[in-house]
Amino acid sequence: MTANGAVIVRIRRVNKSFGPTQVLNGVDLDVRRGEVVSVIGPSGSGKTTLLRCVNALEHYDGGSIRLDGVEVGFDETGGRHRRRKERELSAIRAETGMVFQMFFLFPHLTAAENVMLGLRKVRGKSKAEARAIAERWLTRVGLADKFDSYPSQLSGGQQQRVGIARAVAMEPKVLLLDEITSALDPELVGEVLAVVRQLADDGMTMIVVTHEMAFAREVSDLVVFMDGGRIIVEGRPAEVLENPRHERLKSFLSRLDSNRRREGGG
Amino acid sequence: MELALYSLPFLWQGVLISLAVSVLVTVLSLAAGVALGTAATFVPGPVRWIIRIYCDIIRGIPVLVLIFTVYYGLSLLVGVNFNNFMAASIALTVFAAAKVTETARGALQSIHFGQTEAGKAIGLGFWMRMIHIIFPLALRRFLPPWINIVTDIVKGSALVSLVGIVELMMSMKQVIGRTYEPMPIYIVGAMIYFAINYSLSGLSRRLEARYAYIRE
Numbered sequence: 284m285t286a287n288g289a290v291i292v293r294i295r296r297v298n299k300s301f302g303p304t305q306v307l308n309g310v311d312l313d314v315r316r317g318e319v320v321s322v323i324g325p326s327g328s329g330k331t332t333l334l335r336c337v338n339a340l341e342h343y344d345g346g347s348i349r350l351d352g353v354e355v356g357f358d359e360t361g362g363r364h365r366r367r368k369e370r371e372l373s374a375i376r377a378e379t380g381m382v383f384q385m386f387f388l389f390p391h392l393t394a395a396e397n398v399m400l401g402l403r404k405v406r407g408k409s410k411a412e413a414r415a416i417a418e419r420w421l422t423r424v425g426l427a428d429k430f431d432s433y434p435s436q437l438s439g440g441q442q443q444r445v446g447i448a449r450a451v452a453m454e455p456k457v458l459l460l461d462e463i464t465s466a467l468d469p470e471l472v473g474e475v476l477a478v479v480r481q482l483a484d485d486g487m488t489m490i491v492v493t494h495e496m497a498f499a500r501e502v503s504d505l506v507v508f509m510d511g512g513r514i515i516v517e518g519r520p521a522e523v524l525e526n527p528r529h530e531r532l533k534s535f536l537s538r539l540d541s542n543r544r545r546e547g548g549g
Numbered sequence: 550m551e552l553a554l555y556s557l558p559f560l561w562q563g564v565l566i567s568l569a570v571s572v573l574v575t576v577l578s579l580a581a582g583v584a585l586g587t588a589a590t591f592v593p594g595p596v597r598w599i600i601r602i603y604c605d606i607i608r609g610i611p612v613l614v615l616i617f618t619v620y621y622g623l624s625l626l627v628g629v630n631f632n633n634f635m636a637a638s639i640a641l642t643v644f645a646a647a648k649v650t651e652t653a654r655g656a657l658q659s660i661h662f663g664q665t666e667a668g669k670a671i672g673l674g675f676w677m678r679m680i681h682i683i684f685p686l687a688l689r690r691f692l693p694p695w696i697n698i699v700t701d702i703v704k705g706s707a708l709v710s711l712v713g714i715v716e717l718m719m720s721m722k723q724v725i726g727r728t729y730e731p732m733p734i735y736i737v738g739a740m741i742y743f744a745i746n747y748s749l750s751g752l753s754r755r756l757e758a759r760y761a762y763i764r765e
Binding site for chain 1: 661663664666667668669670671672673674675677681682685686689760762763764
């Protein structure tokens with residue numbers, strides 16, 4: 284969790300509109316190697332879109348996102364400025380890992396095959412090598428007995444851990460987590476967060492979009508609060524979450540708090 | 550019934566021709582339909598509209614009209630003389646390919662976009678995603694309706710008798726023409742068609758059971 288490495292993700296003045304709606308409105312953010320950055324904010328604040336821009340699942344209209352020095356959305360060689368082609372985007376995406384809220388495991392492949400697919404077809408590893416890596420990661424996320432299970436045979440928490448293994452097995456430069464516990468039953472959240480905590484301890488660089496404030500507070504080096512497509516507050520978790528000064532952040536946190544109380548302390 | 554048994558070797562020749570037409574049309578329409586269905590799903594713009602128009606037009610025309618159009622009309626139009634086997638096969642293929650296109654498009658579109666995104670996220674390019682994720686998932690949605698189309702092709706192959714091909718239907722007529730005993734012959738013929746199509750539906754059920762472990 285030391286955050287004094289080089290900047291891996293450098294986001295500058297990023298803009299993005301869906302039709303007439305401006306979802307990102309000049310976002311700046313630096314993520315350093317080994318750092319865990321949590322992005323919080325109300326729904327519609329642009330946090331998921333920002334995350335999806337980092338691995339080019341969404342195209343941003345203006346500004347710059349650099350992944351380890353490489354501009355993600357645009358080709359800028361030779362003074363040009365054009366949107367990257369699908370083939371170039373694939374190469375960039377291979378350097379990032381993404382875990383989805385709804386898991387999106389490949390349902391026709393076993394847990395091990397889910398992890399192996401990218402290793403084989405993108406990294407060009409042999410079947411045996413890919414299998415060994417998949418088994419190692421699945422073991423690390425606590426699924427040593429589920430290598431050959433299909434997603435339909437796994438619980439939500441187990442599926443999401445396969446999703447994490449699938450992403451980290453590619454050795455991404457940054458791991459993007461998009462509300463990865465939001466679709467889980469409450470009793471399954473802990474097992475998934477434990478895996479993420481372990482990855483953080485091992486120095487994985489992560490951008491985490493989350494509604495789990497306690498978790499954000501515990502694992503993050505930096506918490507950013509987004510509202511209306513901008514980063515409004517940015518700082519250490521303790522300052523941002525415990526002594527919120529900004530009005531909108533205060534009301535966001537108290538809303539979350541009262542929701543939690545209404546749901547029975549969960 | 551004795552008569553029907555005696556005519557079996559002769560009908561068998563017809564069965565072989567029916568099967569030849571059916572297999573040829575099935576293979577060609579599968580290739581064309583999957584290609585067009587994939588294009589209709591993933592290629593934006595005019596390509597999509599042209600394919601849609603093709604499917605709509607073919608859907609509105611009886612197969613028999615298609616067969617006559619190709620047999621009598623196309624040779625005049627392009628100056629190539631098709632023999633009746635070729636003409637009938639082309640017409641049936643054009644008909645079946647439209648159905649396969651729609652089926653393939655539906656199967657591909659039914660795959661959740663999250664599967665595409667998950668594939669993109671690990672760095673798979675378009676064709677890798679197609680081959681390893683989208684096609685395998687779509688296959689299971691595609692197979693049952695496709696086997697329906699194949700049974701339509703087998704049944705539709707009876708129509709090619711009308712341009713003078715001696716397949717099963719025509720063989721039956723020829724036997725009846727000599728014996729004046731329509732009922733036993735038609736019953737045997739119906740049983741043969743039924744046997745072919747029933748084994749196809751059995752195959753369909755087996756395949757569905759085989760893919761039951763896949764749940765999205």
